Amino acid sequence: xxxxxxxxxxxxxxxxxxxxxxxxxxxxxxxxxxxxxxxxxxxxxxxxxxxxxxxxxxxxxxxxxxxxxxxxxxxxxxxxxxxxxxxxxxxxxxxxxxxxxxxxxxxxxxxxxxxxxxxxxxxxxxxxxxxxxxxxxxxxxxxxxxxxxxxxxxxxxxxxxxxxxxxxxxxxxxxxxxxxxxxxxxxxxxxxxxxxxxxxxxxxxxxxxxxxxxxxxxxxxxxxxxxxxxxxxxxxxxxxxxxxxxxxxxxxxxxxxxxxxxxxxxxxxxxxxxxxxxxxxxxxxxxxxxxxxxxxxxxxxxxxxxxxxxxxxxxxxxxxxxxxxx
Amino acid sequence: xxxxxxxxxxxxxxxxxxxxxxxxxxxxxxxxxxxxxxxxxxxxxxxxxxxxxxxxxxxxxxxxxxxxxxxxxxxxxxxxxxxxxxxxxxxxxxxxxxxxxxxxxxxxxxxxxxxxxxxxxxxxxxxxxxxxxxxxxxxxxxxxxxxxxxxxxxxxxxxxxxxxxxxxxxxxxxxxxxxxxxxxxxxxxxxxxxxxxxxxxxxxxxxxxxxxxxxxxxxxxxxxxxxxxxxxxxxxxxxxxxxxxxxxxxxxxxxxxxxxxxxxxxxxxxxxxxxxxxxxxxxxxxxxxxxxxxxxxxxxxxxxxxxxxxxxxxxxxxxxxxxxxx
DNA sequence: ATAGTATGTGTAACCGGTTACACATACAGC
DNA sequence: GCTGTATGTGTAACCGGTTACACATACTAT
Numbered sequence: 228x229x230x231x232x233x234x235x236x237x238x239x240x241x242x243x244x245x246x247x248x249x250x251x252x253x254x255x256x257x258x259x260x261x262x263x264x265x266x267x268x269x270x271x272x273x274x275x276x277x278x279x280x281x282x283x284x285x286x287x288x289x290x291x292x293x294x295x296x297x298x299x300x301x302x303x304x305x306x307x308x309x310x311x312x313x314x315x316x317x318x319x320x321x322x323x324x325x326x327x328x329x330x331x332x333x334x335x336x337x338x339x340x341x342x343x344x345x346x347x348x349x350x351x352x353x354x355x356x357x358x359x360x361x362x363x364x365x366x367x368x369x370x371x372x373x374x375x376x377x378x379x380x381x382x383x384x385x386x387x388x389x390x391x392x393x394x395x396x397x398x399x400x401x402x403x404x405x406x407x408x409x410x411x412x413x414x415x416x417x418x419x420x421x422x423x424x425x426x427x428x429x430x431x432x433x434x435x436x437x438x439x440x441x442x443x444x445x446x447x448x449x450x451x452x453x454x455x456x457x458x459x460x461x462x463x464x465x466x467x468x469x470x471x472x473x474x475x476x477x478x479x480x481x482x483x484x485x486x487x488x489x490x491x492x493x494x495x496x497x498x499x500x501x502x503x504x505x506x507x508x509x510x511x512x513x514x515x516x517x518x519x520x521x522x523x524x525x526x527x528x529x530x531x532x533x534x535x536x537x538x539x540x541x542x543x544x545x546x547x548x549x550x551x552x553x
Numbered sequence: 554x555x556x557x558x559x560x561x562x563x564x565x566x567x568x569x570x571x572x573x574x575x576x577x578x579x580x581x582x583x584x585x586x587x588x589x590x591x592x593x594x595x596x597x598x599x600x601x602x603x604x605x606x607x608x609x610x611x612x613x614x615x616x617x618x619x620x621x622x623x624x625x626x627x628x629x630x631x632x633x634x635x636x637x638x639x640x641x642x643x644x645x646x647x648x649x650x651x652x653x654x655x656x657x658x659x660x661x662x663x664x665x666x667x668x669x670x671x672x673x674x675x676x677x678x679x680x681x682x683x684x685x686x687x688x689x690x691x692x693x694x695x696x697x698x699x700x701x702x703x704x705x706x707x708x709x710x711x712x713x714x715x716x717x718x719x720x721x722x723x724x725x726x727x728x729x730x731x732x733x734x735x736x737x738x739x740x741x742x743x744x745x746x747x748x749x750x751x752x753x754x755x756x757x758x759x760x761x762x763x764x765x766x767x768x769x770x771x772x773x774x775x776x777x778x779x780x781x782x783x784x785x786x787x788x789x790x791x792x793x794x795x796x797x798x799x800x801x802x803x804x805x806x807x808x809x810x811x812x813x814x815x816x817x818x819x820x821x822x823x824x825x826x827x828x829x830x831x832x833x834x835x836x837x838x839x840x841x842x843x844x845x846x847x848x849x850x851x852x853x854x855x856x857x858x859x860x861x862x863x864x865x866x867x868x869x870x871x872x873x874x875x876x877x878x879x
Numbered sequence: 880a881t882a883g884t885a886t887g888t889g890t891a892a893c894c895g896g897t898t899a900c901a902c903a904t905a906c907a908g909c
Numbered sequence: 910g911c912t913g914t915a916t917g918t919g920t921a922a923c924c925g926g927t928t929a930c931a932c933a934t935a936c937t938a939t
Contacts, residue, residue: 274666275666286603296622299823302630309648319647320644340599340603470824501828503803
């Protein structure tokens, strides 16, 4: 393996000059730069990142902490993070936390020892001390931590208004809102949006809390639809719940979208594959991941940040679970 | 930060003894071991993995190279790899290759510089020189490389026999087989299985090549169903294609499973959420990932391997796109 | 002429581990 | 007693970079 000393010898300069040239730091004369560049070229020298890390206590690793990559929301996010990270020369370490503070803490400790450059985090434990105390750059996704940590999130409230209005405009008179877990910020924002939009109308509605889980959602919606047959619209706080609702409707023989219209939230790929295709408030998950990564890299590289809150717009995607508006 | 020298001083021994104790290498007397253990405890010493890597040219990083984490097959795989890696003290680096040999090569080069311990790879480029030449431990998933590289794969052929027989037993008389891309080993194994099973029957069949892509599959199946209305069973080489087929059936008003039965292949989570639920030949993706990771770690740690080919059984999962057998 | 600043370079210590090698001791077998 | 082997330990070089600091020169301002 070629080392910086080999390059220095070949170029007839000292290792310090080579290092300065390589890092663009300090003074290097044009002559020296040329000699070093040639030596690097000829010897096909490549810098050893491990040796560099040992000194600088920095690396080009980024930790991506998320609850579970298996959750359909996250693969696209991970993809975006990885794409952007790669383009800036960073490498992504995947960490499934299961929302377990112990696992999160453990990852942070382990990766700190590897001199990780920063973290992108999706978690509800974000106020936990292991984040607050970390000196490392962190960017939060979807859920706010504290003022010092930048956040990238969808415009959940506006999205919920959009979704609710879509049902109202299409003639729904009795809407069931599947509210997400109250521990989740985005779920609460969606709830706020629903309340705002429904408050401006005069239609009846019901609210039921419902985990982001397919089978549970199906069960809950079956129960609700049987107990309240007058329901003619469902707005779900997640596509997975909406898929459960759609299944419940199918099981009960309710005709979607003629008797019952459904709108989900998230915009996961699966929505397209359902029959009928799921109308939904789509988040631009890729964009969220991409922005979060760019923001993180700016923090890592000490580029000043313009903002500390990045809101990504959502988009109403209408498919088969809603009628066309008259 | 506490270093090995601090520990040595506190324990009244040399750094060499501490290092030997920490690594369980060489001779360390009971007295010395006790003193070092106590010093480590008191100082809360933690070994610096970067410094270690620089010497040993090894790390506890594992590279997971896959085409695209967004493809529904891979998140569960990644999850399994991560879980097992974590339990053995390894960290997973996520690499989306898009099946692009350049990207793959680039990842391998980059990660080699970081002294990565080994790779788990899903790729069709596996015979490419950047794999063959790599001295590092590699385990291939789903697709064979060369004899030196262990492979973990589903029993695709048997799975296809299982899936085909499921349709035959349920009275299908005219089966459409959606064959996967011919460049893919697993797709070809599934084709072989289909041919074997169908050959033992006397029913009619058609074969059409079909990418693992939802919308394309839908289009192809719509065309086929219109041209060949006698088709009463579809066996798809992937669940995504099966989902497209199901959509096509819905669009054409074909009743599933009464007029038309569908069986997919893969067992991705989405299958459950479709209406009717998708019958499929499910791969145990988690298990594949877990085995691959254990095999890789054995190779990394030079534990001898019993085998070089690990076949994971598949399972027929019957849901709503097939009838109950009379 | 003189001080002060910008430019340019090299030496050597340092990051925090691992390990080759030298050396010491204990005990076995002959 | 002597040789050989197993056990135990420390010194110092090494992994491959970064960087503080000392030193040298050129140029500007006074």
